[in-house]
Amino acid sequence: MIGFVNGIGRTTLAFMEATGKLAMFTALALSHCLRPPFYLRHIGRQMVDIGYYSLPVVGLTAVFTGMVLALQSYSGFARFNAESAIATVVVLSITRELGPVLAGLMVAGRIGAAMAAELGTMRVTEQVDALTTLSTNPFKYLIAPRLIAGTTMLPLLVLVADIIGVFGGYLVSVYRLGFNASTYINNTWQYLEFMDVVSGLVKAACFGFVIALMGCYHGYNSKGGAQGVGAATTNAVVSASILILVLNYLLTGIFFS
Amino acid sequence: MSMNGNGAVNGQGGATPKISLQGVKKAFGPKVVLDGIDLDIARGESVVIIGGSGTGKSVLLKCILGILEPDAGTIRIDGEDTTHARGREREAMMRKFGMLFQGAALFDSLPVWENVAFGLIQGQQLGRREAKERAVATLGAVGLNPEVADLFPAELSGGMQKRVGLARAIATRPEVIFFDEPTTGLDPIMADVINDLIVKCVRDLGATAVSITHDMASARKIADRVAMLYKGRLIWVGPVSEIDRSDNPYVEQFINGRAEGPIQMQIRAF
Numbered sequence: 001m002i003g004f005v006n007g008i009g010r011t012t013l014a015f016m017e018a019t020g021k022l023a024m025f026t027a028l029a030l031s032h033c034l035r036p037p038f039y040l041r042h043i044g045r046q047m048v049d050i051g052y053y054s055l056p057v058v059g060l061t062a063v064f065t066g067m068v069l070a071l072q073s074y075s076g077f078a079r080f081n082a083e084s085a086i087a088t089v090v091v092l093s094i095t096r097e098l099g100p101v102l103a104g105l106m107v108a109g110r111i112g113a114a115m116a117a118e119l120g121t122m123r124v125t126e127q128v129d130a131l132t133t134l135s136t137n138p139f140k141y142l143i144a145p146r147l148i149a150g151t152t153m154l155p156l157l158v159l160v161a162d163i164i165g166v167f168g169g170y171l172v173s174v175y176r177l178g179f180n181a182s183t184y185i186n187n188t189w190q191y192l193e194f195m196d197v198v199s200g201l202v203k204a205a206c207f208g209f210v211i212a213l214m215g216c217y218h219g220y221n222s223k224g225g226a227q228g229v230g231a232a233t234t235n236a237v238v239s240a241s242i243l244i245l246v247l248n249y250l251l252t253g254i255f256f257s
Numbered sequence: 258m259s260m261n262g263n264g265a266v267n268g269q270g271g272a273t274p275k276i277s278l279q280g281v282k283k284a285f286g287p288k289v290v291l292d293g294i295d296l297d298i299a300r301g302e303s304v305v306i307i308g309g310s311g312t313g314k315s316v317l318l319k320c321i322l323g324i325l326e327p328d329a330g331t332i333r334i335d336g337e338d339t340t341h342a343r344g345r346e347r348e349a350m351m352r353k354f355g356m357l358f359q360g361a362a363l364f365d366s367l368p369v370w371e372n373v374a375f376g377l378i379q380g381q382q383l384g385r386r387e388a389k390e391r392a393v394a395t396l397g398a399v400g401l402n403p404e405v406a407d408l409f410p411a412e413l414s415g416g417m418q419k420r421v422g423l424a425r426a427i428a429t430r431p432e433v434i435f436f437d438e439p440t441t442g443l444d445p446i447m448a449d450v451i452n453d454l455i456v457k458c459v460r461d462l463g464a465t466a467v468s469i470t471h472d473m474a475s476a477r478k479i480a481d482r483v484a485m486l487y488k489g490r491l492i493w494v495g496p497v498s499e500i501d502r503s504d505n506p507y508v509e510q511f512i513n514g515r516a517e518g519p520i521q522m523q524i525r526a527f
């Protein structure tokens with residue numbers, strides 16, 4: 001019994017300690033995002049990495065999601081003759097939820113892992129220490145550019161994903177289900193509100209921040225050789241993915257209640 | 258110059274030492290690595306720290322550089338207490354330092370010349386073109402061709418990486434240079450080449466140097482003074498000329514490389 005209580009106490013303490021460490025890390029990283037000097041070359045390189053090179057993955061995810069949404073909602077809605085709602089279902093699901101969440105998860109796997117592996121390797125090979133000895137703050141040089149790039153590029157990526165996803169739905173509806181093209185497009189616009197898109201983009205910015213934060217946090221704090229870097233990479237992807245799902249729920253609650 | 262077996266030994270008396278350590282302690286969890294280090298290093302002096310693997314030599318350098326924060330004690334650079342310096346104060350202090358890391362620690366995402374020019378571009382805000390010229394010149398000073406400048410660190414051999422690391426450490430013409438095991442893992446000839454380069458660079462810059470090594474040939478070549486670290490303390494500090502007459506059984510065992518003696522390696526018999 002004592003052992004059990006001890007265990008709970010220890011776990012709670014460890015959790016609080018980890019939370020505190022992460023909070024300090026986040027605060028420090030944010031303060032470096034806002035204060036000059038800014039490493040524009042690095043921000044640019046990260047932006048290209050996150051935004052441009054994620055396009056194929058995110059685009060593919062989006063187009064198939066849009067296609068499957070159209071197919072599924074058709075087979076469901078046909079039962080009570082509500083096929084005309086398909087366009088609306090596709091566009092709302094994509095812009096509000098699936099666009100940001102799926103793009104977030106895909107980018108977490110791609111970018112979060114890469115960041116953790118890169119920073120982790122730099123940590124265990126003392127490259128991070130070497131930065132300090134060359135009068136360069138690792139937070140400013142390594143972490144701030146990634147956070148800035150993640151936060152700004154994910155909304156753009158999601159905007160593209162929205163368009164591609166809706167287009168996927170259009171393709172299936174028009175070429176497979178035999179809808180009239182202009183009617184489908186009209187239906188798409190009819191019930192779409194500005195807020196639907198904006199809420200998705202705000203979510204995307206939050207997810208982008210979380211992905212970069214988790215990648216940097218776990219990479220920066222990794223220890224021990226190759227094994228430590230491996231663990232950091234796994235932790236970065238898992239924690240970013242879970243945080244994306246939790247945040248998504250919380251943000252949806254804030255936007256639409 | 259005074260000398261005793263068990264404690265602080267000051268360099269040239271009078272003037273403020275370049276680096277002064279008093280009672281520096283560092284532990285990782287229950288494991289005490291540094292247990293009260295006292296050492297003064299004079300301007301322009303070259304001190305070599307010897308000691309077995311895992312005795313905390315690298316940790317000592319990292320404490321001076323502020324990469325690790327000591328648990329107790331004070332570290333003064335040019336008389337200024339920098340033990341807990343942070344932010345801009347720390348960055349300003351770092352401009353006086355250059356360091357050659359144990360594993361070279363080159364930035365593998367940057368070509369060789371950008372590694373060497375890093376401190377010039379980031380620390381001294383030099384333009385990239387001018388920085389590249391300085392980097393190529395510095396590479397020449399450590400015996401590397403200009404062609405190497407555009408390669409990436411992964412394309413270099415161990416000895417070349419050490420040389421690039423050396424070039425990076427000296428490119429900003431620092432006042433203090435640290436060398437962490439500069440010759441470990443190199444063949445004897447390359448090791449001697451590196452030793453000569455270190456001696457030459459330190460002399461040309463008039464820098465203060467602190468080096469770590471297990472290699473006694475290297476220590477004899479580089480050092481003005483030798484300090485031996487054992488169980489978290491400096492058990493012997495003295496001029497390199499006196500190392501063979503130290504009358505310290507630990508030092509004797511170490512410099513002669515004998516398995517038998519007061520230093521017991523933690524090896525359990527099967």
Ligand SMILES: Nc1ncnc2c1ncn2[C@@H]1O[C@H](COP(=O)(O)OP(=O)(O)O)[C@@H](O)[C@H]1O
Nearest residue numbers: 285290308309310311312313314315316317469
């Ligand atoms: N960041 C760290 N965290 C925990 N332990 C460390 C850390 N750095 C060094 N140590 C421990 O301190 C001891 C001394 O390490 P080090 O200074 O690298 O030895 P060496 O004298 O070979 O350079 C080692 O036992 C090492 O495990």
Ligand SMILES: [Mg+2]
Nearest residue numbers: 314315359437
């Ligand atoms: Mg070491």
